[in-house]
Amino acid sequence: MSRSERVETQVGGRRLSLSHLDKVLFPATGFTKGQLIDYYVRIAPVMLPHVIDRPVTFRRYPDGVEAKSFFEKHVPSHAPGWVRTVEVPSTSSRGDGSDVEHPLICDLPSLVWAANLAVIEFHVPLWRVGRRRKLPAPPDQMVFDLDPGPGASIVECCRVAQWIADALDEGSEPLAKTSGSKGLQLYVPLVGHPTWERIRNRAHDLAVQLERDHPELVVSTMTKAVRKDKVFIDWSQNSASKTTVAAYSVRARLEPTVSTPVDWDEVAACEASGDPDDLRFTTGEVLTRVEERGDLFGPLDP
Numbered sequence: 001m002s003r004s005e006r007v008e009t010q011v012g013g014r015r016l017s018l019s020h021l022d023k024v025l026f027p028a029t030g031f032t033k034g035q036l037i038d039y040y041v042r043i044a045p046v047m048l049p050h051v052i053d054r055p056v057t058f059r060r061y062p063d064g065v066e067a068k069s070f071f072e073k074h075v076p077s078h079a080p081g082w083v084r085t086v087e088v089p090s091t092s093s094r095g096d097g098s099d100v101e102h103p104l105i106c107d108l109p110s111l112v113w114a115a116n117l118a119v120i121e122f123h124v125p126l127w128r129v130g131r132r133r134k135l136p137a138p139p140d141q142m143v144f145d146l147d148p149g150p151g152a153s154i155v156e157c158c159r160v161a162q163w164i165a166d167a168l169d170e171g172s173e174p175l176a177k178t179s180g181s182k183g184l185q186l187y188v189p190l191v192g193h194p195t196w197e198r199i200r201n202r203a204h205d206l207a208v209q210l211e212r213d214h215p216e217l218v219v220s221t222m223t224k225a226v227r228k229d230k231v232f233i234d235w236s237q238n239s240a241s242k243t244t245v246a247a248y249s250v251r252a253r254l255e256p257t258v259s260t261p262v263d264w265d266e267v268a269a270c271e272a273s274g275d276p277d278d279l280r281f282t283t284g285e286v287l288t289r290v291e292e293r294g295d296l297f298g299p300l301d302p
Helices: 033-050 108-116 154-167 196-213 264-273 283-293
Strands: 006-011 014-019 024-026 057-060 070-072 085-089 099-103 119-124 141-148 175-178 184-189 231-234
Touching (some): 006 108, 108 119, 141 154, 154 231, 154 264, 196 231
Antiparallel strands (some): 085 099, 141 231, 175 184
């Protein structure tokens, strides 16, 4: 690697060596790794509160979104010593009881370090490490991941999202964000110390209820054959071992779209207009939204 391909810089008091900043990661738009890093630097003030102390799973695209990618749970061996990590019991089917040393993205230098590895997507669980000795910890959020089947889109997800919001217990105020891909995700902040079994059963029961009430649009089972023109309410994400894409994470689509918090007026407006593009946001649009409106997901991780 020539010297011109590497840039030495200081981020938050940490020395970082950034490489191949002109590498195109999104060929359809010419969006480069340098632009990806710049986005994460600028979005960090609102993104970090939603990933701090949550063991991160990276999805890396070293040669761009049109090439091979891989998920990475283990912290890379070449990670700087100042990147925080946590050992979480493995959920591998091997059942060998080994731990996975996950990275924790708790500050700007760590976020920039990850983006420099061509980490386009950041996925986090519904629990935080905190000071607990036994991991995984109890959930602090519940999620409904709405996945449109063939023939459906985020428009239908918006309709289902409003049914979920109406069906939730009083005081359970869900917050919505786009997946940055095809669907919509609803998060409910949890109080007290609910168990994983309790929130998973609660999410499952609500999904089954809505499927019974709206069989023309809702499915609660994972069978792909029954999803045509319908929305799958993925209640199974409420598991200590599962992760969901983080708020403000870029997604590896044709363009650099973002998992974007939205308000309920926008959800209703998209359902009314029938236009999926109403809830499709790229990096530049998200930065403008945050500048004008702040973090719509703020109440989830105050």
